[in-house]
Amino acid sequence: xxxxxxxxxxxxxxxxxxxxxxxxxxxxxxxxxxxxxxxxxxxxxxxxxxxxxxxxxxxxxxxxxxxxxxxxxxxxxxxxxxxxxxxxxxxxxxxxxxxxxxxxxxxxxxxxxxxxxxxxxxxxxxxxxxxxxxxxxxxxxxxxxxxxxxxxxxxxxxxxxxxxxxxxxxxxxxxxxxxxxxxxxxxxxxxxxxxxxxxxxxxxxxxxxxxxxxxxxxxxxxxxxxxxxxxxxxxxxxxxxxxxxxxxxxxxxxxxxxxxxxxxxxxxxxxxxxxxxxxxxxxxxxxxxxxxxxxxxxxxxxxxxxxxxxxxxxxxxxxxxxxxxxxxxxxxxxxxxxxxxxxxxxxxxxxxxxxxxxxxxxxxxxxxxxxxxxxxxxxxxxxxxxxxxxxxxxxxxxxxxxxxxxxxxxxxxxxxxxxxxxxx
RNA sequence: GGAGGGGUGGCAGAGCGGACUAAUGCGGUGGUCUUGAAAACCAUUAGCCUUCGCAGGCUCGCGGGUUCGAAUCCCGCCCCCUCCGCCA
Numbered sequence: 001x002x003x004x005x006x007x008x009x010x011x012x013x014x015x016x017x018x019x020x021x022x023x024x025x026x027x028x029x030x031x032x033x034x035x036x037x038x039x040x041x042x043x044x045x046x047x048x049x050x051x052x053x054x055x056x057x058x059x060x061x062x063x064x065x066x067x068x069x070x071x072x073x074x075x076x077x078x079x080x081x082x083x084x085x086x087x088x089x090x091x092x093x094x095x096x097x098x099x100x101x102x103x104x105x106x107x108x109x110x111x112x113x114x115x116x117x118x119x120x121x122x123x124x125x126x127x128x129x130x131x132x133x134x135x136x137x138x139x140x141x142x143x144x145x146x147x148x149x150x151x152x153x154x155x156x157x158x159x160x161x162x163x164x165x166x167x168x169x170x171x172x173x174x175x176x177x178x179x180x181x182x183x184x185x186x187x188x189x190x191x192x193x194x195x196x197x198x199x200x201x202x203x204x205x206x207x208x209x210x211x212x213x214x215x216x217x218x219x220x221x222x223x224x225x226x227x228x229x230x231x232x233x234x235x236x237x238x239x240x241x242x243x244x245x246x247x248x249x250x251x252x253x254x255x256x257x258x259x260x261x262x263x264x265x266x267x268x269x270x271x272x273x274x275x276x277x278x279x280x281x282x283x284x285x286x287x288x289x290x291x292x293x294x295x296x297x298x299x300x301x302x303x304x305x306x307x308x309x310x311x312x313x314x315x316x317x318x319x320x321x322x323x324x325x326x327x328x329x330x331x332x333x334x335x336x337x338x339x340x341x342x343x344x345x346x347x348x349x350x351x352x353x354x355x356x357x358x359x360x361x362x363x364x365x366x367x368x369x370x371x372x373x374x375x376x377x378x379x380x381x382x383x384x385x386x387x388x389x390x391x392x393x394x395x396x397x398x399x400x401x402x403x404x405x406x407x408x409x410x411x412x413x414x415x416x417x418x419x420x421x422x423x424x
Numbered sequence: 425g426g427a428g429g430g431g432u433g434g435c436a437g438a439g440c441g442g443a444c445u446a447a448u449g450c451g452g453u454g455g456u457c458u459u460g461a462a463a464a465c466c467a468u469u470a471g472c473c474u475u476c477g478c479a480g481g482c483u484c485g486c487g488g489g490u491u492c493g494a495a496u497c498c499c500g501c502c503c504c505c506u507c508c509g510c511c512a
Contacts, residue, residue, distance in 0.1 A: 041474055045481045055493040059442040068492075075492040243434060368434075368452085
């Protein structure tokens, strides 16, 4: 959420952000409603002040033994007028808030301007896509041949887009989670947390999933709880409604959690394999940063996620999203894309974003400056470090051999009891 | 699931129809004192909204209601704690 005062005083910047993102929000209506609301408020507050003084006077007359009946009647009338004005002010405020909630974050100046993903800009590339002397297989075929991915059973147990991992496949998944957590906690300075995986509405609102993405989430029937679509939600909400000490910033958390997404509206896409599942594992990086250093923190966070792919020897590239592709709450976002031979292209495996104060304002996460003074909103960041299921797919496909076996990346072997090759 | 207790400023905690303009303590900040620090003492210290400013308004878990007037009384809801039951 943007600051209403900021919107009022920087209407041109907001207008440009909307245009750059290709969004239509009736900004003029918002500004007009806001003007109207403030006019009503001035009238309302003047009447409330009179009413307050009058009521006090009634009390004093009673104490002095005078008859307060006339004044009491006057105050009753005034009270009624106030009630009406309050309704009017509330309605205007609700309208303003509704429109304000539809305004996206302002993209950072370094973000390329363009209407869609074709304007995303590649910023760097690492590694070489493997050259196979044979016809490489997609991971879903490899996985089934090796007996480590069971798509049919996943469908039987749950429904489509759920997969059963078996044997070395389950071990590979677990090894990746442990490898990533160890890397981020031991070498990158993150504190590991394991949060609730069902969260309440306030948490979903704080990070911006509600109200917009309600259809994307699994909801409990008998409780007002949602399955998390990403660890970003519970981990960012760790400090909701808190005032942090400036010297505690930046705070780094990493968390492994399963994630659940309904994937409504993506019926035709990525239907095969592990790429788009309703349930998947992810190691997430979350930062609470001082406003002045948040864009530096974004570079570091992105590099931390990249390190996972470098250690695993997976070819990837980093893309900075254009204004048209940037998510609603983000001011800047880098996507990490891993090479997938079955797609013949790079496929998103991590998304690293700086939300500046957009989430912090919604979730009310502030810090107290060291010298005292007003609490300010922190900046929140997060990124996948990285998506585990897609990493399994990338390893199977990039490390496959002609006989259908798969070499285990060296960095992973200590986590797989020294296993070097996955074979049937 | 049953019974009881409770949600008040950064934290703890009093207040239970009209001087609440929310006591007090802790913590924070500034100062006095000190070679320096600690202690002590003095001062200061909630957020939000409207306003160029003066000033004014709102907020005591949330939402209604009673009243000229609600932190305080009534109704509904949410959350937390304790005990019992059930349970990995």
